[in-house]
Amino acid sequence: MLKIENLHARIEEKEILKGLSLTIGEGEVHAIMGPNGSGKSTLASVLAGREDYEVTEGTVTFNGKDLLDMPAEERAREGLFLAFQYPVEIPGVSNMNFLKAAVGEIRKHRGLEALTAKEFLQLVKEKSQLVELDGQLANRAVNEGFSGGEKKRNEIFQMAMLNPSMCVLDETDSGLDIDALRIVSEGVNAMRDGKRSFVIITHYQRLLDHIVPDFVHVLYKGKIVKSGTKELALELEEKGYDWLKEMEEAK
Amino acid sequence: MSIVAELKPTSTFSFKPNKHSVADFAMPTTRAESWKYTRVGAIDSTWKQAERNESIVALENGIRIENGFIALPTGQTEGVTFTAGKNLSVEQQALVLSLLAKENRRDVFDAISENASNDLILIEIQSGKIIEEAISIEIENMLNDSMSAPYVFIVSKENSIAKFTIDFKGKTERSFHLVQLHAHVEQSAQLEIHQLQNTSKNECVLLRESISQAEKSVFKITTVTARGTWVRNELNIRIEGQHCETFLSGAYFPKHDQMIDNHTFVDHQVANCYSNELYKGVLFDNGKGVFNGKVYVHIDAQKTNAYQSNANIMMSDNASMFTKPELEIYADDVKCSHGSTTGQFNEEALFYLRARGLSEESAKRLLVSAFTSDVMNRISIPSWKEYVLQTLIQNEIITE
Ligand SMILES: Nc1ncnc2c1ncn2[C@@H]1O[C@H](COP(=O)(O)OP(=O)(O)OP(=O)(O)O)[C@@H](O)[C@H]1O
Ligand SMILES: [Mg+2]
Numbered sequence: 001m002l003k004i005e006n007l008h009a010r011i012e013e014k015e016i017l018k019g020l021s022l023t024i025g026e027g028e029v030h031a032i033m034g035p036n037g038s039g040k041s042t043l044a045s046v047l048a049g050r051e052d053y054e055v056t057e058g059t060v061t062f063n064g065k066d067l068l069d070m071p072a073e074e075r076a077r078e079g080l081f082l083a084f085q086y087p088v089e090i091p092g093v094s095n096m097n098f099l100k101a102a103v104g105e106i107r108k109h110r111g112l113e114a115l116t117a118k119e120f121l122q123l124v125k126e127k128s129q130l131v132e133l134d135g136q137l138a139n140r141a142v143n144e145g146f147s148g149g150e151k152k153r154n155e156i157f158q159m160a161m162l163n164p165s166m167c168v169l170d171e172t173d174s175g176l177d178i179d180a181l182r183i184v185s186e187g188v189n190a191m192r193d194g195k196r197s198f199v200i201i202t203h204y205q206r207l208l209d210h211i212v213p214d215f216v217h218v219l220y221k222g223k224i225v226k227s228g229t230k231e232l233a234l235e236l237e238e239k240g241y242d243w244l245k246e247m248e249e250a251k
Numbered sequence: 252m253s254i255v256a257e258l259k260p261t262s263t264f265s266f267k268p269n270k271h272s273v274a275d276f277a278m279p280t281t282r283a284e285s286w287k288y289t290r291v292g293a294i295d296s297t298w299k300q301a302e303r304n305e306s307i308v309a310l311e312n313g314i315r316i317e318n319g320f321i322a323l324p325t326g327q328t329e330g331v332t333f334t335a336g337k338n339l340s341v342e343q344q345a346l347v348l349s350l351l352a353k354e355n356r357r358d359v360f361d362a363i364s365e366n367a368s369n370d371l372i373l374i375e376i377q378s379g380k381i382i383e384e385a386i387s388i389e390i391e392n393m394l395n396d397s398m399s400a401p402y403v404f405i406v407s408k409e410n411s412i413a414k415f416t417i418d419f420k421g422k423t424e425r426s427f428h429l430v431q432l433h434a435h436v437e438q439s440a441q442l443e444i445h446q447l448q449n450t451s452k453n454e455c456v457l458l459r460e461s462i463s464q465a466e467k468s469v470f471k472i473t474t475v476t477a478r479g480t481w482v483r484n485e486l487n488i489r490i491e492g493q494h495c496e497t498f499l500s501g502a503y504f505p506k507h508d509q510m511i512d513n514h515t516f517v518d519h520q521v522a523n524c525y526s527n528e529l530y531k532g533v534l535f536d537n538g539k540g541v542f543n544g545k546v547y548v549h550i551d552a553q554k555t556n557a558y559q560s561n562a563n564i565m566m567s568d569n570a571s572m573f574t575k576p577e578l579e580i581y582a583d584d585v586k587c588s589h590g591s592t593t594g595q596f597n598e599e600a601l602f603y604l605r606a607r608g609l610s611e612e613s614a615k616r617l618l619v620s621a622f623t624s625d626v627m628n629r630i631s632i633p634s635w636k637e638y639v640l641q642t643l644i645q646n647e648i649i650t651e
Contacts, residue, residue, distance in 0.1 A: 048606045076608035088603040092621025101617065101650070102607040109608070141621075142603075158607060 001026045001197050002047075002067075002166055007058035009046045016042045018222035019058070024166070027194040031208055031233060032201045034219035035241050040201045041085050043219070044170045048082035049075050062166065076102075077109035081164035083155035085171045085201075090142040095154070096124070098142055099161055106162055127160040131187040148175035156187050167191070168199045173207040185210030205237040220248055273366055276359035288541045288573040289512045293481040294455045298398035298427050300367060313387030316430075319369030319399030330380030331413070336371040336402075343373055347404050350433040353489060354461040361459075364400050364431050371402035376440070378408035385414040385445075385632050392426040392454065399426070405434035407442040407468075414443040416635050419458075421451030421478075432460045436468040438492065443471040445630050447639050448479050449646070455481040466492030473630050474501040476511045477642050483512040483541075490517070490524050497526040502626040504619075504648045505538030505570070512541035519552040522582075528559040531623050533648070534570035544589070545577040552582045559589040564596060564622055566615070616650035623649075 002024040009017040016039045024030050034040055046053050047060065049072030060067040067075060090098075103123075104114055115123065128138055131153045143151050152172050159167055169188070173181055188198070188211050200211060208216070208230060216232040217224045220241070225248050226232065236244075278295055279286040301318035309315055309322035314333065316322075323333045334343055354361075376382060392399050407413055419428065428450065436442045442462075450456060456479050464470050476482050488497055503511040517526045532540045542561045563572045576589040596618060604614035620627075620643075630636040643649045 050602055071611070072602060072605040073608050073610050073614075076606055082606055084603065084606075088597075088599045090597075090600045090603065090618070090621065092624045093600075093604075093617055098604065098607070098609075098617065101609055101613060102604075105608045105610065105613075162607065 001063060003059075003061045005059050007043075007046070007060065008056045009042060009053045010056060011042070011053050015056075016053075016222050017046065020219070020223055022217065022224060024197050024199060027192075027197060028215065029192065029198040029200065029211065029213045031213040031216045032199060032219055033203065033216065033233065033236055035245075038219045039222045040219050041170055042222075044082055044085075044168050044199075044201060047075075047080065047168055048072060073105070076162070076164075077106050079165035081159050081162055081167045083152075083159055083167070083169045083172050085174075087143050087146075087151040087155055089144045089146075091144045093142050095138050095140060095142050099124070099138075099158065102158075103161060123161060128157055130160050130190060131156045132183050133157045149177060149180045152176055153180065153184060156184050160187065160191060165195065166197050166199075168201070170201045171203065172200075173202055173204060181207065182210060205233045208233050218244055220244060271357060271362040271365055273359060273362040276362055278359055285514060285543065289483060289510065293510075294427050294457060296427070299394065299396050300369070301394045301397050301399065303369070310387070310389065312384065313389060314372060314374075314403075316370075316388065316390045316399070316401050316403075318392055318394050318397060319401045321370040321372045321401055323372070328382065328384070328386065330377045330382055330411070331386065332375045332377070334373045334375070336373075339373060346406065347371070347373060347433075350404055350406075350435055350461075350463075353435075353463050354433065354487065356487070360429060360457060364402070364429055364459075367398065367400045367429075368402055369400055371404065373404045373406070376405075376407045376411040376413040376442075378437070379410045380408075380413075381411070382413040385416050385635065388415060388417045389420065390417065390428060390430060391420040392423045392428060395424045395426065397423070397426045398429060400429040401431070403430070403432045405432070405442065407434070407436045407440040409437045410439045411437075412441045414445070414632060416632065417444060417446035419446070419448040419450050419456060419479075421449065421454045423451060423454060425453035426455075428454065428456045428458070430456070430458045432458070434460070434462045436462065436464045436470050438465045439467040440465075441469040443631060445473045445632060445635050447475050447477065447642060448482055449477040449642050450479045450482075453480050455479070456483070458482075458484045460484070460486045461489075462487070463489040463491055464495045464497065467494045468492065469496045471498040471629070471631070472500070473626065474513070475626075475639050475643075476501070476503040476505075477639075477646050477648065478504075478506070479509060479511065481510050483514065485514045487516045488518065488526075490519050490521065490526070493521050493523045495524045497524070498629065499526070499528045500626050500629045501530045502623045503530075503532045503540055504535070504643070504646070505532075505540055506535040506646075506648075508537050510539040510541070512543075514541075514543045514545075516545045516547070517557065519546070519548045519555045519557060521549070522551060522553045522555065524552070525556045526558070529626055529629070530561045531626050532561075532563040532572060533566060533619050533622065534563060534572055535566045536569060537567070538570045540570075540572045542573070542591075543575045543577065546579070546587065546589070548580040548582050548585055548587065550581040553584045555582060555585040555587065557585070557587040561591040562622075563593040564619070565593065566596070613650045616648065620649035
């Protein structure tokens with residue numbers, strides 16, 4: 001479904017991704033862990049199409065298409081969704097109007113009929129219940145004045161609304177209290193249908209107790225330095241990253 | 252000086268005591284402080300004047316001003332009297348002259364108005380009357396290369412409440428609107444004016460509005476300029492009585508080579524008044540914007556609260572914005588503040604919206620409507636607000 005090969009990306013002359021390769025199959029859940037500053041959010045941003053990053057080498061294919069050739073909005077319409085590590089506050093833009101526009105664009109792109117106002121509201125109701133997002137929040141301006149946890153829930157709510165096939169979650173667990181973590185995880189699990197794929201960026205094993213990954217990768221200095229199954233996350237939790245860093249430096 | 256080929260005083264009411272000769276004034280140049288950023292260029296031209304047309308289709312509930320000639324509404328509005336220039340009584344003539352006398356600016360354009368004015372109307376809101384329906388004024392030029400110069404006088408009598416909408420439409424290839432509006436809000440009266448300027452491609456507008464407020468009155472005005480090749484709005488508000496409230500707001504969206512200038516003046520002459528000013532601009536292409544906001548607090552105007560804010564977003568590297576707040580404060584016990592910002596789009600927000608599937612264009616329009624929503628929220632007539640927003644959508648400025 002998503003194939004990243006030898007990806008190099010830089011920002012302002014600084015190379016951050018240095019030959020990253022990763023293949024994600026249909027219905028798979030991949031967790032990406034790694035120390036601060038290793039390039040996890042950079043990877044997410046490059047996939048989502050942020051123009052500040054320059055891809056200098058490598059390819060990314062998404063369902064057989066050249067992802068890097070598409071503007072951000074087309075990637076979203078093709079089914080890629082990024083839950084931001086830091087969701088942006090947009091005063092004056094109502095969550096509802098924005099979502100209505102987004103759902104409309106995406107359905108149009110996928111050749112689906114536009115939702116009626118009633119159907120749209122029904123969908124909002126259903127999906128906001130999924131992450132137990134207070135109905136009032138949907139009516140407010142996008143993320144404005146939301147608490148950290150509310151912003152993260154809003155991301156997952158939007159994800160559920162837009163029905164993507166490839167979900168990239170960048171530290172969706174940070175800032176969530178224990179109950180919220182469970183609720184959001186359940187929301188994500190409910191969306192696991194054997195077809196939809198996930199890339200879950202996290203620092204904590206705790207999230208992976210809830211959302212059990214098929215694969216775990218460690219990103220360090222812009223490359224995947226180790227891949228394994230869910231046991232790798234436990235090992236990292238126990239031993240930290242130093243042993244991996246040392247191994248990498250020794251090469 | 253060649254503004255009109257031949258000034259034809261077609262007005263039926265003489266401005267005699269005040270009348271100035273156009274020849275006594277020169278065209279302002281950019282050396283004049285208040286014209287520093289605005290060249291008269293586009294309006295310094297030879298304009299025709301339309302002949303009086305008796306067949307203007309009057310509106311039932313509103314005033315139609317066509318080529319500068321005014322058609323009174325065919326219907327009646329309880330509590331409001333509309334009087335055409337030729338029918339003014341001696342008292343009404345004195346009233347009109349007293350309103351004119353309050354404005355101490357006299358320049359070439361006032362002289363042109365006085366000499367070339369096609370028509371005038373006096374609208375009086377009777378004391379104590381609450382007018383539920385907004386009174387509409389529709390202004391349109393129909394003759395290419397023409398100038399229109401109507402006068403509108405509004406007097407809101409004591410304890411009355413009324414709202415007006417003023418719709419500047421455009422039909423001509425090229426023409427010039429020189430519109431004067433003089434209003435007085437009497438004690439404890441409330442007057443609101445909501446205006447939209449959406450003139451056609453090469454129409455120029457010079458709108459001169461002079462408002463005075465008596466004790467405990469409220470005056471609110473919104474001016475949205477959706478289009479106009481050369482638009483200058485001069486709004487002078489004299490606060491003459493204590494405990495008044497004044498809200499003045501505007502939004503402007505110059506595209507292509509359009510120039511939109513808002514010159515406002517709030518004159519706090521007495522104590523205990525509140526004024527709140529909010530102007531926002533979004534500038535596209537080679538668009539140019541000017542905002543000059545003068546607030547003058549007289550020595551006796553203690554406890555004045557005056558707020559002013561002007562914010563702009565530049566959508567293009569070639570657009571330009573000139574902002575000049577002018578605060579002159581001579582009283583010591585006052586709260587006055589002003590702020591002005593001119594910036595680029597919030598790129599983070601733009602990316603966020605696009606990452607959810609919105610095209611760059613619709614994301615931008617959504618952000619533009621968000622940016623100007625506080626100005627739009629000051630439009631207290633829902634149907635008018637909807638009309639303004641629809642106009643902005645049609646002009647590809649905001650999205651639904
Ligand atoms: N605009 C920028 N200019 C220069 N360096 C940048 C810029 N943006 C990010 N970086 C750098 O790129 C590196 C990778 O950042 P990134 O956000 O991808 O890390 P991360 O793995 O997500 O870290 P964290 O776990 O803290 O979220 C960091 O060293 C960061 O400082
Ligand atoms: Mg990060």
